Amino acid sequence: MIIGYVAYLILAVVVVIFLSAAIRILREYERGVVFTLGRFTGVKGPGLIILVPFVQQMVRVDLRVVVRDVPPQDVISRDNVSVKVNAVLYFRIVDPERAVIQVEDFMAATNQLAQTTLRSVLGKHELDEMLSERDRLNSDIQEILDLRTDAWGIKVSNVEIKDVDLNENMIRAIAKQAEAERLRRAKVINADGEQQAAAKLVEAGKMLAQEPQAMQLRYFEALHDIAGERSSTVVFPVPMDIISHFMGKSDKAK
Known part of the structure; x- marks a missing residue:
């Protein structure tokens, strides 16, 4: 009787070992590369996988990033x-x-x-x-x-x-390069501004030269601005044609 129980126990142990070696469960993101006697026989999964113990081996592979x-x-x-x-x-x-x-x-x-x-x-x-x-x-x-x-x-x-x-030397060199580039841009912008201002002054001078009365109005406007600043010194602009008139008389007197 005892021998029969021992035989059943041994059989149960063998079955458990067999099932543990034969059954594999693969998750959704897993695949099993199956080798039968060392040769590749397929890719299985996911889910329940049954292998032949000691004959088939499986390598798990994760498909996630x-x-x-x-x-x-x-x-x-x-x-x-x-x-x-x-x-x-x-x-x-x-x-x-x-x-x-x-x-x-x-x-x-x-x-x-x-x-x-x-x-x-x-x-x-x-x-x-x-x-x-x-x-x-x-x-x-x-x-x-x-x-x-x-x-x-x-x-x-x-x-x-x-x-x-x-390295630190390269960082300092890049900082100097960036500073020099900003200075170059500032000088270019300043030069462009001077060029545009000069062009506008030339254009304004040509327009004022066509109407002498317009120049007189500019003189009065300048005097009005100076008077509004409450300055003790007043600079009165003299028209260039007057100066040239006096210069012409002096040349004739010589």
Whole structure:
């Protein structure tokens, strides 16, 4: 009788072990790459998966988007400026079979490829482009990575450059350059203003020269403005034609 109970117990243990080795449950975002005696036999999931114990093995693959931080990379720009650049990489597996069979560790491989591609792409651009055209650089890096990881069944959806770190000397040089640029713009704007003012004065002079009475009115307006300031000194403008008249008489007297 005792031997019968022991036999039933052993059988129950064997059944439990068999079921635990045969039954797999995959979540909605998981897939199972199944190998039968070492050979690939298919991709299964999600849901309940039944395997033949000791004959079939399964590798779980997560299909969700993976976010990886690309470590800071030393990059020398095309204009010979040394900077440190780091980025964020977004990718996901679209073909579990290739992700498991074609590459040993797709996570490490993608991360290393992202580092080398980041250095390669940014090294072809100048510092100003790194600082002002990040969207275009992100797109270029993403396209290159997506093309190279396609053989691994991986889709690179986005790459974002986070920081571009400069040394103190370069920061001071950029600040001086920006200050010089602002001064140049200020001088150009001032010169344009002087040029426009001179053109308007020439135009006004031509109009006033056509009507001598208009010049007299300008004289009176100037005197009115001076009188309104309560100044003890009054400067009275003398018409140029009067001065030229006296200058002509003096020349004749000689």
